[in-house]
Amino acid sequence: MTCSTMGATLKDNVLALAELLTRLDGLAAPTDKLAQSMLGCWKAGGKVLIAGNGGSAADAMHFAEELLVRFHRNRKALAAIALCDPTILTCAGNDFGFDQVFSRQVEGLGRAGDLLIVMSTSGNSRNLIGAVQAAKKLGMTTAAFLGKDGGALRDQCDVQLLVPTSITHHVQEVHKLVFHAVCEWIDSQVD
Numbered sequence: 001m002t003c004s005t006m007g008a009t010l011k012d013n014v015l016a017l018a019e020l021l022t023r024l025d026g027l028a029a030p031t032d033k034l035a036q037s038m039l040g041c042w043k044a045g046g047k048v049l050i051a052g053n054g055g056s057a058a059d060a061m062h063f064a065e066e067l068l069v070r071f072h073r074n075r076k077a078l079a080a081i082a083l084c085d086p087t088i089l090t091c092a093g094n095d096f097g098f099d100q101v102f103s104r105q106v107e108g109l110g111r112a113g114d115l116l117i118v119m120s121t122s123g124n125s126r127n128l129i130g131a132v133q134a135a136k137k138l139g140m141t142t143a144a145f146l147g148k149d150g151g152a153l154r155d156q157c158d159v160q161l162l163v164p165t166s167i168t169h170h171v172q173e174v175h176k177l178v179f180h181a182v183c184e185w186i187d188s189q190v191d
Contacts, residue, residue: 123144
């Protein structure tokens with residue numbers, strides 16, 4: 001591949017993402033609802049748990065650290081945990097099966113009034129579906145960052161942020177834009 005070929009590929013990807021961004025009006029209301037739910041959770045003394053697989057696991061960790069540590073400015077730490085500890089994941093996977101790696105953590109860490117955010121480009125990950133079911137049993141609020149048609153997780157959560165494309169990396173890019181917008185708003189609301 002030559003530099004000119006790579007430049008064309010980069011331009012094509014940027015143009016495709018730009019076109020997708022023109023179709024995201026439906027994300028405004030659920031983004032606001034998620035941000036308000038998160039703030040309400042922390043004001044009530046709760047915590048936010050975030051889970052995802054693969055690249056979405058990396059996004060879950062990124063989102064959690066922006067909340068717990070800082071985003072743009074120093075402010076109080078906010079209780080946010082990415083459910084991505086490799087020893088817990090492999091232990092739960094070994095002892096209970098991969099489908100329960102997140103639900104087991106939700107059962108142990110979650111409480112009524114907490115908030116679970118799951119991140120999935122397909123919406124069909126059985127371990128995330130199980131985590132949402134466990135959270136609902138505990139009385140937690142649930143939210144899902146989704147792509148494509150939302151998969152099995154669509155309409156299972158209190159808040160759904162659906163990116164309407166089947167291109168996985170564009171779904172993840174928009175998920176980052178959304179959670180960064182949430183972080184920016186939260187920074188403006190918390191001392």
